[in-house]
Amino acid sequence: MDTPVILKTFHKGKIKEYFVMREGELHTDLGIIKLDGLKTKTFGDTISSHLGVEFIIQKPRAPDFFIHAKRSGAPMMPKDIGVIISNTGLCSPDYVLDAGTGSGILAIYLGGIAKKVVSYEIREEFLELARKNITQAGLSNIELRLGDIAEEIQKTDEKFDVVTLDTSAASQVVPFVPQILYPGGFLAVYSPFFEHTKEIREAIEKTNYTEVRTIETIERDISFSERGTRPSTARVGHTGFITIARY
Ligand SMILES: C[S@@+](CC[C@H](N)C(=O)[O-])C[C@H]1O[C@@H](n2cnc3c(N)ncnc32)[C@H](O)[C@@H]1O
Numbered sequence: 044m045d046t047p048v049i050l051k052t053f054h055k056g057k058i059k060e061y062f063v064m065r066e067g068e069l070h071t072d073l074g075i076i077k078l079d080g081l082k083t084k085t086f087g088d089t090i091s092s093h094l095g096v097e098f099i100i101q102k103p104r105a106p107d108f109f110i111h112a113k114r115s116g117a118p119m120m121p122k123d124i125g126v127i128i129s130n131t132g133l134c135s136p137d138y139v140l141d142a143g144t145g146s147g148i149l150a151i152y153l154g155g156i157a158k159k160v161v162s163y164e165i166r167e168e169f170l171e172l173a174r175k176n177i178t179q180a181g182l183s184n185i186e187l188r189l190g191d192i193a194e195e196i197q198k199t200d201e202k203f204d205v206v207t208l209d210t211s212a213a214s215q216v217v218p219f220v221p222q223i224l225y226p227g228g229f230l231a232v233y234s235p236f237f238e239h240t241k242e243i244r245e246a247i248e249k250t251n252y253t254e255v256r257t258i259e260t261i262e263r264d265i266s267f268s269e270r271g272t273r274p275s276t277a278r279v280g281h282t283g284f285i286t287i288a289r290y
Pocket residue numbers: 115116117118119142143144145146147148149150163164165166169190191192193209210211212
């Protein structure tokens with residue numbers, strides 16, 4: 044499969060960007076771009092619209108997939124993904140188990156770092172959409188599996204360094220995670236509500252984990268304008284809680 048590119052231009056002080064394949068035409072308010080022309084270009088080159096507006100060609104990275112990839116539901120936000128990566132020390136020799144795959148955005152970030160990611164999704168149509176996103180991201184170290192993680196985790200004899208759970212089934216899965224974690228490995232669970240988080244903490248308490256913490260990350264953009272510099276008045280509110288436990 045062909046991989047997408049980012050086309051970016053700066054217009055009236057704002058960035059305009061498009062996530063496109065190398066075929067067909069893109070109609071923008073700054074003119075039409077013949078996308079076949081991208082086939083002879085490389086990243087860092089520019090391509091012009093029929094109105095002469097130049098667009099820079101960039102290679103998409105994980106944050107671009109968060110913004111532009113097709114979604115089956117809400118993907119995890121980069122700020123929360125960062126907390127998982129920093130608190131588990133996820134690194135290049137790691138084997139990671141992830142569930143549910145959803146749109147595959149967390150899996151794309153994890154796959155860009157780890158040796159291998161196995162990701163389970165219960166809904167076939169979601170798995171196929173994630174497969175497309177992951178293929179477009181050019182990652183071949185992510186194995187997608189169709190199945191209910193609450194059942195599949197009990198059947199596997201594989202071992203992992205990090206397990207990430209972003210599914211309503213997480214509290215049912217937690218008791219089985221130590222069986223598949225290497226000693227010293229980490230579990231990271233994302234949960235949107237206090238109630239769900241409390242269930243996860245209770246499941247962790249009943250199992251043999253050592254260090255446990257639950258955190259929420261608040262992110263504030265800083266806006267710069269003629270009038271002054273201050274935290275942006277438009278901001279992301281609550282997303283979810285991250286619970287990290289070590290085995
Ligand atoms: C919030 S989404 C995950 C988003 C994903 N982390 C991302 O960044 O794109 C939760 C996913 O879990 C899946 N799911 C729910 N229960 C599951 C189960 N028991 N086993 C596997 N996947 C499950 C849902 O179908 C949904 O796609």
